Amino acid sequence: MDFNELEKVRVQKIQKLKELGIPAYPTRSYISSTIKEACEAFEKVEATGSDQPIEVTIAGRMRSLRIMGKLAFTHIEDGTGRIQLFLRVNELGDQLQFFKDYFDIGDFVEAHGTVIRTRSGEISLQTTSIRMLAKAISPLPAAKEEVVDGVTVKHTGLSDPEIRYRQRYADLVVNPEVRNIFRTRSKIVSALREFLDSHDFLEVETPVLQPIYGGAAARPFITHHNQLHQDLYLRISFELYLKRLLVGGLDRVYEIGRDFRNEGVSYKHNPEFTQLEFYCAYFDYLKVMDFTEQMIRYAAEKALGTTKLKYGDVEFDLAKPWNRVNMREGILEKTGIDFEKYPTTESLAAAMNEKGIQTKPGLQRGKLINQLVSDFLEPTFLQPTFLYDYPWEVSPLAKRKPENPLITERFEGFIAGMELCNAFTELNDPIDQEARFLEMGRTYAEDDEERNPIDEDYLRAMRYGMPPCGGFGMGIDRLTMLLTNQSTIREVILFPHLRERDKDQEDN
RNA sequence: GGGCGUAUAGCUCAAUGGUAGAGCAGUGGCCUUUUAAGCCAUUUGUUCUGGGUUCGAGCCCCAGUACGCUCACCA
Incomplete structure (x- = not known):
């Protein structure tokens, strides 16, 4: 040494x-x-x-x-x-x-x-x-502290984010507010468990190592089992396994665990992140919306003792009902484009271009609609908001609306302009599901790494019959960001991913 | 991946191209109710890495690395 x-x-x-x-x-x-x-x-x-x-x-x-x-x-x-x-x-x-x-x-x-x-x-x-x-x-990095009127004042401290994240132990010792963030995070997770347990949900664990990945549009991490000579993927979602459990008669299940997505790192993305997913038989997405409001409200009350919160400049109250915005109407209001009038990629792109909206060539219709949402709607969802009724193209696991097969019963929840959760009435028709998987294979380019291989066993499970159900997924890291007013995901993950440093520089 | 910014003592930060500094921490001394204790003395450097320009580089130029902000992609 x-x-x-x-x-x-x-x-x-x-x-x-x-x-x-x-x-x-x-x-x-x-x-x-x-x-x-x-x-x-x-x-x-x-x-x-x-x-x-x-x-x-x-x-x-x-x-x-x-x-x-x-x-x-x-x-x-x-x-x-x-x-x-x-x-x-x-x-x-x-x-x-x-x-x-x-x-x-x-x-x-x-x-x-x-x-x-x-x-x-x-x-x-x-x-x-x-x-x-x-x-x-x-x-210790912080040399001296004093307590003035019950508040700890540091006279020198550890503030370099790189050292704080790489040497989180030192950060935790000298920055008590950092310890508090993680105490709050733990309380949030406990409260979510309490809430789900009290509604007769069963907590389960499903494989992290999967021979076929799916349930979300993301690139996976690949790993290898030496003795079995088998490549495996680190899961990108829990969805396909949890719904197999509903086939099996476990009517209300949830899992809190880690997902891994091999994509860019940003203030709201870490390569591994903690997800909550639950599935509830005989719920539809409207029931899930109500349930979500109650659950998040409960978590805030238990973890923080209040529902009145501030994230940056945005003040919101989780005791109030969330805004509910229909996607078609929302986009129409903000852009003047009614996407239902443009059923093809080409016509929608033309309509967008006409309004002066740049479109990237090669994007399919669903992704163009996503672009409209993220550019024109999401930034306006400062107050807790459910955006609902998504086009079928971007929702391959969600059930179509009975009155409009081009739209699915799906919603996402937003607070302070940040996407927090995603839920839908789950598709349980195995024949439609197979068609949707095949369609996905067609609409994704050959080299699109978000293209998922078809999970035949999942289809087999659906063929045994899955009760109608509502499903829900939420990033625990993002919920913690919102409830603890942190502007980056790294502040709510104990050991966030950082690039490896050279040995030479590490020694310095 | 693109753009912009940052990198100097253990920590927080200074330093016109001309001997690299301060506060805190450390070390020695004085001090029996202090609390950023005080006073006196004192130590600490690959100035991120590698090149270049220059009589001379912490500073200017080039390349690299990490981090931050931001854009792209995504949850």
């Missing part, structure tokens, strides 16, 4: 401790309470006016240090909170010098003593003995 000058000093301290027979990394600690428990116990006794001493052993990481001769102050922090240690030669004797010689900011320590209030009113541990629990060699 290479050490810089600061680290060498600490490594020397470890060696000296070893010579003294004192472990820098002892095996066990013997705490009697967490920091939060110690503070609460003291406040409880204090409130009764009693001076009964609260004697505790606590542990945590040293986050600040002020040495003043025969007296020293240090704040230690564990997962529950932070407390000041009041270290005085009166109680510690020789141990104070030992502390000054060997303990640094960043070390994990265990302290025994009595909880008191110092003259300036801060709850502190009047420490009678202190022990090293784990020595830190590398200095």
Whole structure:
């Protein structure tokens, strides 16, 4: 291991401790309470006016240090909170010098003593003995912090995003607001599970490694099983497996897990992302819409304690019903184009060009409509909005509307202009499904990597009969972005994908 | 993949083409209720990498790498 000058000093301290027979990394600690428990116990006794001493052993990481001769102050922090240690030669004797010689900011320590209030009113541990629990060699990036009116103020911090993401451990130590994002994310996921469980959904797990990928339009990652001599794909969605379960009689299923899409990285795309999909027999997309409103509202209430939220400049209230916009009407209103009047790629492209809208050659009709949606509708969906009734060409797994076979019962949900979820009344007609798969094979160019191979086993499952059902998919990362007001997906993923660095540069 | 921007001490940042600096952290000293403690002293550099121009490059030029913003593609 290479050490810089600061680290060498600490490594020397470890060696000296070893010579003294004192472990820098002892095996066990013997705490009697967490920091939060110690503070609460003291406040409880204090409130009764009693001076009964609260004697505790606590542990945590040293986050600040002020040495003043025969007296020293240090704040230690564990997962529950932070407390000041009041270290005085009166109680510690020789141990104070030992502390000054060997303990640094960043070390994990265990302290025994009595909880008191110092003259300036801060709850502190009047420490009678202190022990090293784990020595830190590398200095923490944030050197100093103070708490002003209950708010932690950093005087230097870790802000370089590259270091923050590559060394998330350091980011988490010094930036408490980052820890809070991930606590909130965890609460969101728990709340979604609670909500679905309470509606009699069964949580299931389906294969990540798949011989045939499908259920979404995306390029897959390819991997290989050595012993079976078989190429496998990392799943791009759960859809085709979850619907097999409805054939099998599991009427309400959901899965929360990872999808992998081999595509561009952006502020709202990570190559692997967490998806929630559920399928519910005897639901249609209108029931799913209502259910979605309830579910997201529930998640916000449970995770944040409120439904009134702000994302950037956009304020929205998840307690209110979402706007509902019919796609054909929405596009007509914004562009003057009624796409139903242009049933072919050529006629629609011509109509768009006439309105001054550039179209890329080679795009099929469905993708042209998608372009109209993303250019003219999505940016206007700042308030929670369901856009519904998608053309059949871009919805190969959604059921056609009984009154209009060119339109499917599908919706997507948007907040703050960002797509959040996608749902439909599921296609359960195996003959139409096969025709749609074959049609997809025709409409996609030979070299279009979003072209999915036909999943014959899925068709076989449909032939046994699947109950009419509603299906739903939502990016958990994006929901977390919206609920925690983060402008990039990397802030809500603990270890976001970053490009590999050269060995040479990594060493620097 | 395209465009624009950034890269300097452990961290946050300065530095007209002319000796590479500050604050914090570190180290030594003073200091028994501090809390960005204070005071005195002091150390730390592949200026992202590789070329080039120049008497001389952190700075100018070329190429590369990573990150950020943005466009394209997608969820």
